[in-house]
Amino acid sequence: MRVWDPWIRLVHWGLALLVPLAWVTITQHWFRLHTLIGYSVLTLVVFRLLWGLFGSESAQFRSFLKPPLQGLRHLSHLHRREADREVTHNAAGGWIVVAFLLLLGAQASLGLFSNDDSFQAGPLRFLVTKETSDWLTSWHYAIYWWIVGLVVLHVLAVLAYRVLKGQNLVRAMITGTKTLPPEVRGPRIAHPALGAALLALSAALVAGASYLG
Template identity: 50%
Template sequence: MSERTQDRVPVRVWDGWIRLVHWAIALLIPLSWWTAHKGEMEWHMRSGYTILALLIFRLAWGLVGSDTARFSRFLRSPLEGLRHLSHLHRREPDTEIGHNAAGGWMVLALLGILLLQAVTGLFTDDGILTRGPLARSVPPDVADRARSIHLFNFNLILVAVGLHLLAVIAYAVLKGQDLVRPMVTGIKRLPGVLAGRAPRLGSPWLALALLLLAFGAVGWISRFE
């Protein structure tokens, strides 16, 4: 039986926590831009605090969470990532349990630049209305440097998000693979032979504890102001 006609079965690959972080940050990035553009800096900082807490949780969940969330499971060699991209033009069924070899590195890059954006925001001081909660703990020139990085890094975020969206479209058009639906439902339809390889999902109680700890830590930092 060919791959095109073989039975495909639903497999839960993404837990609700991964999807929560993904879609929450997808909404918070434009909110952060809009609040800064409109001078609503109080809301801008709240959005930034929320993003930082979600990133801290995601990093922790990447160590102890569900199989498909763990960095050790989806980060492969850069050479494998390049090899995967070289096959982008091939129309073929999706057989990846989680992130593919290239997508894993995109996830790491997005997390890295988002974390840089959130952390530099903590030290930023515009000298007029807005000061990050940790700005007073560093010399003025360091706060100025943090602000410069914060402003420039947002351009990198836009580029990374654009590449991410282009990749999603390319997979749909060139390979016939829908990457969006599984991130909404948590479920992929995979060849039946892969049903037995369904990933282990992490404890929801552990995830909730980590999420509360992450928000607690960011809330504590925010009070330094």
């Protein structure tokens, strides 16, 4: 059954590539490339938020955001080996998605105002004072390590699902399909043109914000 459209997989694997590249480029002082990566991350985050409102059923926040207690109850069953019946993120995974989007969005947005105490600065640096820019820069760096911690937690969860429950979540995110019981209804998949339009809109919004500086 098809559960993940190409746009969801683009966001997932795109961010999986861009997050480590952001670290490499800043440690090597490739500031221009680092800035372009930040724009790309912010574009994907904005797009994912829009896709969570207007995209495929499995991507929509209303489809997978459950009460926190339901997420904890789901985790309490992690040790049970059982067939996968989810056509979207499970009750716990949905909150991980939200956490990733909030942290990545905040980190990339703060980068627009950051500086390196030298000649390099984000495009919106001159909209704030040097003291404010320094404070935002410190948070820009700090949030990155929160993201790394969340990545580690995510990878451990995926491994746990594979070992304990026998569910291959990585393959589903690669192929977009799952083997599910016949009584499970598949999600509605949005038209690809809608995804292209929303991605273009997201890129335009980020580009517009960068030019404000």
